[in-house]
Amino acid sequence: xxxxxxxxxxxxxxxxxxxxxxxxxxxxxxxxxxxxxxxxxxxxxxxxxxxxxxxxxxxxxxxxxxxxxxxxxxxxxxxxxxxxxxxxxxxxxxxxxxxxxxxxxxxxxxxxxxxxxxxxxxxxxxxxxxxxxxxxxxxxxxxxxxxxxxxx
Numbered sequence: 001x002x003x004x005x006x007x008x009x010x011x012x013x014x015x016x017x018x019x020x021x022x023x024x025x026x027x028x029x030x031x032x033x034x035x036x037x038x039x040x041x042x043x044x045x046x047x048x049x050x051x052x053x054x055x056x057x058x059x060x061x062x063x064x065x066x067x068x069x070x071x072x073x074x075x076x077x078x079x080x081x082x083x084x085x086x087x088x089x090x091x092x093x094x095x096x097x098x099x100x101x102x103x104x105x106x107x108x109x110x111x112x113x114x115x116x117x118x119x120x121x122x123x124x125x126x127x128x129x130x131x132x133x134x135x136x137x138x139x140x141x142x143x144x145x146x147x148x149x150x151x152x
Contacts, residue, residue, distance in 0.1 A: 002060045007136065009056035014129045016050045020095075021122040028115065033107070040102035043095050054087070061136075072135040079128045086121050086128075094118040 020043050027039040058080060065073050094114050101111045 002063055005056055006060035006064060007133075009053045009060065010129070010133055010136070013050060013053040013057055014126070014133060016046055016053065017122060017126055017129065020046060020050075021119065021126060024115070024119065024122075033105075036107075037102045037105070040095075040098045044099050047092065047095075054084075058084075072139045076132045076135050079132055083125055083128050083132075086125050090121040091118060091125065094121070 023039045024043070027035045031039070061076065061080075065077070069077060094117060097114055098111065098118065101107070101114075
């Protein structure tokens, strides 16, 4: 079951962050003020999907690693604290701040400064999560190849 939950939860997390990032970028580039307000106030509601998906991905990943800490697993484990810290310390507070500012229509320098920071931090997490997904696929292929190899 963990082998099923881990990639599904990871994909949901990655797609959710991508949706947040794309909707933010597009609303700022081509949307009206009302669209920006709608996007910025909707994103915190997406945390109800994102946070459980990330928790499930991390929990099942640690369980699937079974204490191994080398190779591709080591690379994934090194990225996870960066992903978590970026999310907890930058992305969630930024999203809540931006939602609050958008609700009151305060599109000032602070809003756009935090918006820029959020876009950079979001892109960073997208890259890191994509690298983890890539390494997960590589790891799965290696394990499948090993199980199909003839045993001496």
